Amino acid sequence: MKISRLHYPLADEFKVDGSTVVAMGFFDGFHKGHQAVLQRAKDEAEKRGAKLAVLTYDHHPAIVYRKMSPHEQRYLTLNDYKMKLFKDFGVDQVFLVNYSYDFQSQTPEQFVNNFLKRFNAVAVVAGFDHTYGDKKVATMANFPKYVKGAFDVITVPAVDINGKKVSSTRIRIELDSGDVDSVTELLGRPFQTRGVIVHGEERGRLLGYPTANVKHSEYQWLPAIGIYVVTVEIAGKRYLGMASIGKNVTFSDVHPMTVEINLMDFDHNIYGEVVNVNWLSFLRNEIKFQTPEDLIDQLDKDKQATREYLEQHPDVID
Template sequence: MKILRLHYPLAADTGYPEKTVIAMGFFDGFHKGHQAVLQRAKDEAAQRGAKLAVLTYDHHPALVYKKMTSHEKRYLTLLDYKLALFKKFGVDVVLLVNYSYLFQSQTPSDFVKKFLSRFNPVAVVAGFDHTYGGASDDNMANLPKYVGDTFDVITVPAQKSNDQKISSTKIRQELDNGNIETVNKLLGRPFQTKGVIVHGEERGRLLGYPTANVEHSEYQWLPTIGVYVVTVAFGGKKYLGMASIGKNVTFSEDGPMTVEINLIDFKQNIYGEVVRVNWLAHVRGEIKFQTADELIEQLDRDEQLTRNYLSVHPDILD
């Protein structure tokens, strides 16, 4: 997969010589709605003998036109993971745009003539609500009048689950509510994050439940505080775990937010490993216990629930 990192205005020699079908979107989450857009573009590319291209952005477009909170600046899929998902899907070329004020401010006519045309499209494909500029009418409904007969414009309708539109916004809301099973249904795969194993307070070891502390990027959107069934992948293998996102309130009222995972039946030292965590099921919220013994009793119950999940879903370690 070829990646073209683009800055607007484009340099004179920037372009792509082979004919393309371009799927347009930010694609944060790579959910079922995004997959429908990409699949339509992939089908069109195959029928037309063209390369499958994706036009996407290196950061949230909203950074250009509003002040965002630190939480809003997070991503469902960090860029390296999103690019990996594109490659797995069969994308031939990614047009990775630095989304700037100048890019956003180009007229629809310039967007067609000075930008899209550089990449030799025979068709562009996007969701019904996709916008490509800063004005309210820079949308898919109006794009054909600027394109003329230069290439085809294909709009993909909303994909729905339980009569609600599948969207990145909906997935973020469900993560904030701890509804990881709903999130995975909307994604069509487990929600996945990446981090590195670092040293923590090592309280879990003293309790008989040693944990791997996973340090994530500050830009990674995580599920809300609570305990979850997860798998952790590294070194070509997956391991069952129970993860806790929280502040260890049993021991401190003002501790930092941490992600700690007890890997079931696992004894190795894995400090420094880069791991991918698949979030599978919500077990419970964070509880402040009065004694360490009460916490251990709850951890015993959590472990049994985690083992039961594996017995019902044995394929999660495949």
């Protein structure tokens, strides 16, 4: 898969060999709605003998329009993971555009002429609610009149689950409530994060539950504070674990939030390893225990619940 990092205006020497079918979108999350857009584009590309291309952006477009809180600036899928998902889907070409003020200030006609035509697009595919500039005018309903027959416009309807539209916003809300089970349904796969194993306070080891401390990017969206069933991918192999996102409130009132994972049936030094964490199921909220012994009793129950989850879902570590 070829990735072209683009900036407005495009360089004069930029060119694309061959025709493309372009799927447009930010695709944060790569959920079932996004997959429907990409599948339609893939089908069109195969039918027309064209390359499957994606036009996407290097950061939240909203950054240009308004001030965003640190939480809002996080992502469901960081860029490297998003590119991997595109590649695994069969995308041939990614046009990764820097979403700047100048880029978004183009009129819809300028966007078509300056970008999509230069991509040799024979068809452009996007979700029904996709916008490509001023949200009042740059809608999919208006898109054909700006294109003027230069290529076909294909609009993909919403994907609904349980009577509600699948969307990145919906997934963020579910993660903020800890409902990773619902997120799995919306994504069609477990929610995954990536981080590096770093040293912690090693308090878990003293309790008989040693933990791997996973340092995530500050831009990674995480589930809500709580205890979860997870699998951790280390060097291509999955291991079952129970993860804590929290502030170790039993031992401190001012501890920073950490992600700590007790890996089951695992005893190996993995400091420095970059791992993928698959968030499978919510177990409970974080609790401030009166004594370390109370905490250990609860951890024993969490461990049993985690093993029961594996019994019911044996494929999670295949």
